[in-house]
Amino acid sequence: MNEMVATSHLETELKYEVRADIKLPVTLSGADSETEIERVGGSTETGLKHHSSSVYELAAHYYDTPQRELAKNGIALRLRSGGADEGWHLKRRVDARTQHETTWPYEEELPAGVSATVDEIISEASTRLEIIAAIKTTRTVHRISDSTGRIVAEICDDQVSTVDNSTGIKRVWREWEAELVETETGEVSEHLLKTLDGLLIEAGATPSLADSKIARAVGALLPGALKKSAPPATIAALTLLETADILQAESPGDPRIDRIRTIIERVRNMRG
Numbered sequence: 001m002n003e004m005v006a007t008s009h010l011e012t013e014l015k016y017e018v019r020a021d022i023k024l025p026v027t028l029s030g031a032d033s034e035t036e037i038e039r040v041g042g043s044t045e046t047g048l049k050h051h052s053s054s055v056y057e058l059a060a061h062y063y064d065t066p067q068r069e070l071a072k073n074g075i076a077l078r079l080r081s082g083g084a085d086e087g088w089h090l091k092r093r094v095d096a097r098t099q100h101e102t103t104w105p106y107e108e109e110l111p112a113g114v115s116a117t118v119d120e121i122i123s124e125a126s127t128r129l130e131i132i133a134a135i136k137t138t139r140t141v142h143r144i145s146d147s148t149g150r151i152v153a154e155i156c157d158d159q160v161s162t163v164d165n166s167t168g169i170k171r172v173w174r175e176w177e178a179e180l181v182e183t184e185t186g187e188v189s190e191h192l193l194k195t196l197d198g199l200l201i202e203a204g205a206t207p208s209l210a211d212s213k214i215a216r217a218v219g220a221l222l223p224g225a226l227k228k229s230a231p232p233a234t235i236a237a238l239t240l241l242e243t244a245d246i247l248q249a250e251s252p253g254d255p256r257i258d259r260i261r262t263i264i265e266r267v268r269n270m271r272g
Contacts, residue, residue, distance in 0.1 A: 006113050008102045010094070013179035014197055015208035017241075018157075019261050020174060022204040028142055028155050028196075029053070037144070037195065046195055047147030058082040058137040062214045065128040073121060076214050077114070077129070081106065083139070088114050096211065133217045136161045144196075153192060154179045155200075161249070162217035170249035171217060171242075176205055206265050209234075209241055216245070233270040240264045 023029070027037045030050045037048040060080035064070045070077055074093035080086055088104040088111060104111050115126035138159040143151045156177040163170050178196040180189065201207075210216040215224070222238045230238075244260040251257075 006102050006104050006117075008100065009182050011091070011099045011101045011179065012097055012182075012193075013177050014097060014193065014200075015210065016176040016178075016200055016205035017208050017261070017264070018174050018176050018205045019258050021258065024142065024155065024157060024176075025199050025203050028144065028199060030142060037199070048144055048152070048192075048195065051143040051145035051149075051151055053140065053142045056083040056137075056139045056141065058135075058139055060135045060137075061131045062133045062135065062217070063129045064132045065122075065125055066130060067128075068132075069122050069125055069128075070118070071215070071220065075118075075121065076212060077118065078135075078214070079106070079108075090114065090117060091212075093211075130165075132165050133214060134163045134165070135213055135217055137213075151181055152189070153181060153196060155196070160213060162213070164218045166218070169219065169246060171219075171245035172248040172252070173216070173245050175208060175213075176200055206268065209238055209264075209268075233267055236270075237264050237267045240267065 025037075027050060030053045037046050037050075058080055059082055060078045063077045063079070076089075076091045078089050080089060085103060087106040090102045091099045092101075093099055102117065104113055110126065110129065118126045118129070140157040142155040142157070144153040144155065146152045154177075156179065158175050158177065159172075160175060161170070161172050178193070178200060180192060210221055215221055219242065222235070222242055225234055225238050240260055241264055244257055244264070247254055247260070248257050
């Protein structure tokens with residue numbers, strides 16, 4: 001077998017909770033692709049416009065050791081099919097909004113390069129890997145371009161369905177992601193992030209309680225918050241989030257789901 005070449009990049013993204021009834025602003029979704037995207041609260045020119053949209057069906061298996069050593073070290077490993085970047089992805093958390101991602105071309109067996117990279121971080125961990133969750137995502141990608149026509153960001157509207165392999169528990173939710181396209185210099189445009197964040201919040205989204213799909217898929221959010229002695233409002237919100245995700249998987253269309261998600265938004269604003 002020929003050694004597959006790995007590529008690496010920094011992934012900067014913001015994640016959002018979003019109810020089923022909320023729609024993206026028309027200038028982001030492409031419903032109005034001629035109007036320039038404006039900042040919230042003013043008509044300051046941004047030079048940003050909707051460029052194009054695509055829909056992808058993504059299917060991923062996530063891997064970790066039985067002791068969840070990768071997760072404990074801030075690492076996520078998956079094999080994903082579908083989309084423009086299918087293959088093996090190893091993500092390492094840099095900060096709250098940035099991850100370092102290394103990718104290898106798609107292959108059903110664990111590539112030697114992936115094994116070596118995992119073992120460099122955790123000795124012989126590659127020999128203990130198992131599938132911990134399956135995640136399917138229907139992703140609608142809206143690409144945003146600047147005044148020169150260069151694509152600078154992507155807004156992803158994700159319908160997510162997961163199965164926790166250790167418990168069999170299924171979870172379903174919807175989320176938005178605003179991801180910057182990496183520049184040659186690697187610089188992050190704070191103005192661009194602020195513009196997109198303002199538009200999505202104004203549309204009804206709230207910052208996500210989960211920094212990754214896999215943590216949410218295996219029910220790790222609430223235990224993690226408890227371990228960190230998170231504020232009571234955060235604990236309450238995560239408890240409700242878990243309830244809503246499982247209910248949406250068990251009873252799609254149940255009117256209680258959006259009511260619970262609305263309550264979550266209110267609970268998060270509580271003090272204490």
